[in-house]
Amino acid sequence: MKRFLMLMLLMVLIASGCSRPEGKSDKVQVVTTLFPLYDFAKRIGGEKAQVTLLLPPGIEPHSFEPRPEDVVRVNHADLFIYTNPVMEPWASSIVNAIDRGKVGIVEGSKGIALLPPEPDPYDPQHEAHAKADPHVWLDFGNAQVIARNIQDAFIGRDPANKAYYQQNAAKLIADLVALDQRFRQTLAQCPKKVLLHGGHYAFGYLARRYGLQYISASAVNADAEPTPAKLAELVQIMRREKLQYVYTEELLSPRIAETIAKETGAKVLMLRAGHNVTRDDLARGVSFISLMEDNLRNLKTGLQ
Structure with missing residues (x-):
């Protein structure tokens, strides 16, 4: 089934002609998987980026299955940002089908150690469900790491605007630090x-x-x-x-x-x-x- 899906995705890419649409904006084109990545990329990219969310509104991401048109959409982007392979195992089908020489692949939680899942004596198959807890952004220290990874991805794609991305990322990180302090105190x-x-x-x-x-x-x-x-x-x-x-x-x-x-x-x-x-x-x-x-x-x- 997976081989058939990959073949179908590749055929769609070939049919679409993997070039960008004519009249493409000069802004950095970004596709993100989850909402925290979308929100962080919008803040860091600011007016120099066009950021879209791959997940349709209201869709639960654990069971999401990308469509061929999603792969085409990512292939027309400059950056594709996902959280990690445990959170979005379906992202691998996109990464394997796009032109990685053209699209920057960004693992948002790179550098973050994933926690093991808590043992559950009532669920003997628990370890098979997931080998790690992928919800890293809910530790606001981790969220700051994600923000820096996204900042670095923007700079790598558009180094001429390095200072702009650094300034925006610094503001976001300051907000995350303040949020963390409010949680601790409360x-x-x-x-x-x-x-x-x-x-x-x-x-x-x-x-x-x-x-x-x-x-x-x-x-x-x-x-x-x-x-x-x-x-x-x-x-x-x-x-x-x-x-x-x-x-x-x-x-x-x-x-x-x-x-x-x-x-x-x-x-x-x-x-x-x-x-x-x-x-x-x-x-x-x-x-x-x-x-x-x-x-x-x-x-x-x-x-x-």
Whole structure:
């Protein structure tokens, strides 16, 4: 099946004639996979870049499958930015099908050590779901590394505007440092330190950075489902820790969180992992920083 897909992609590329469209802008053309990369690239590239998001709005990225036209679109770009091979395993089909002599391939999390997935005794196949936790941007120290990697990619493609990209990246990194400080100060004052999440294992980096105990219903794989025994344990933890809130996440069904809430009398709050956003979010001009500020407000409420 993969060989057939690759052949189809290559045929589309040949049919499209791998040259750029006529009248192409002088701006650096960038295609990114996930929303944090899109937002960072827009801020760093500024008026000298045209940045697009590969994922359609509202699509959950773990199960995304690129289309032939996505490959053509990337092949017409100057830079293709993805997070890492664990987060977007489907990105390899794009990288293998494009002209790598023309398109700069940027692994956004280069230089970041991935955390191993947390063991789950209720999920014997857990290790097979993922060999690492790929949600690196939710540690805001890692987010700064990603910003620098994107800055370096812009400079490599457009060295004449090096100072411009460095200035924009410095502003973004300063905002991420300030965001990190607000999280530290706020969460340090919260009496509760247990973050219980009725979704897939996405917030391990955030929890580690701020000294929280993170418990999720499912493994790193967004398609995983908790067993009845795991659900029963989560209900017991909610009651033992006297937690009044359970968290759900965007783009995935809130069913598990709602079930836990119904069993315990708790309320459901949203945490945004930020992989992707909705069409309404894009229209409102949300940013990675604003999404994380929403998270901080909900964490402050839920951990009181």
